[in-house]
Amino acid sequence: MNFVSIIMGSKSDYEIMKNCSDTFEKFNVKYEMIISSAHRSPERTKDYVKEAEEKGAVAFIAAAGMAAHLAGALAAATTKPIIGVPMKGGAMDGMDAMLSTVQMPAGMPVATVALGKAGAINAAYLAMQILAISDKELAIKLKEDRIVKAKAVETDSKDIEVLL
Ligand SMILES: Nc1c(C(=O)O)ncn1[C@@H]1O[C@H](COP(=O)(O)O)[C@@H](O)[C@H]1O
Numbered sequence: 001m002n003f004v005s006i007i008m009g010s011k012s013d014y015e016i017m018k019n020c021s022d023t024f025e026k027f028n029v030k031y032e033m034i035i036s037s038a039h040r041s042p043e044r045t046k047d048y049v050k051e052a053e054e055k056g057a058v059a060f061i062a063a064a065g066m067a068a069h070l071a072g073a074l075a076a077a078t079t080k081p082i083i084g085v086p087m088k089g090g091a092m093d094g095m096d097a098m099l100s101t102v103q104m105p106a107g108m109p110v111a112t113v114a115l116g117k118a119g120a121i122n123a124a125y126l127a128m129q130i131l132a133i134s135d136k137e138l139a140i141k142l143k144e145d146r147i148v149k150a151k152a153v154e155t156d157s158k159d160i161e162v163l164l
Pocket residue numbers: 008009010011012013036037038039040063064065066067068069070071087089
């Protein structure tokens with residue numbers, strides 16, 4: 001059973017990451033979602049990655065704030081794609097999380113998405129684009145979603161546009 005795994009460093013990340021799981025729900029894509037920290041629960045994190053891989057996890061989404069090492073720790077534990085979502089908050093409001101998520105050494109990639117809600121949603125989209133390589137039905141749904149988005153831009157414009 002193919003699925004995507006979402007791991008958050010803390011329950012305080014859930015409000016934003018619910019946007020990620022909601023996106024999977026919208027597209028009917030299977031996911032798991034847990035809290036585990038590379039800092040606070042290193043053994044749980046390592047054990048979970050192994051179990052999730054055995055169950056069929058195709059990609060991992062790691063969301064963490066501040067000194068965000070979770071995504072990097074997952075990258076060290078598996079060769080499955082890792083998508084990192086830096087969380088806003090803390091004294092540096094996410095700049096720290098963004099840099100610690102994105103600045104991985106060569107050969108240990110973490111595909112880092114935007115801070116905040118857009119990042120949580122894009123993490124799900126990126127994971128679905130990975131799944132869609134071998135899932136034609138999902139690939140079609142993603143293409144249809146682009147058409148809907150493009151139409152929404154036109155509709156929004158029509159509401160306010162001024163053309164000469
Ligand atoms: N960066 C990490 C890791 C980790 O990288 O393992 N574990 C928790 N955290 C982050 O610490 C922030 C504050 O956590 P608390 O709100 O629980 O104090 C959260 O954004 C979490 O992701």
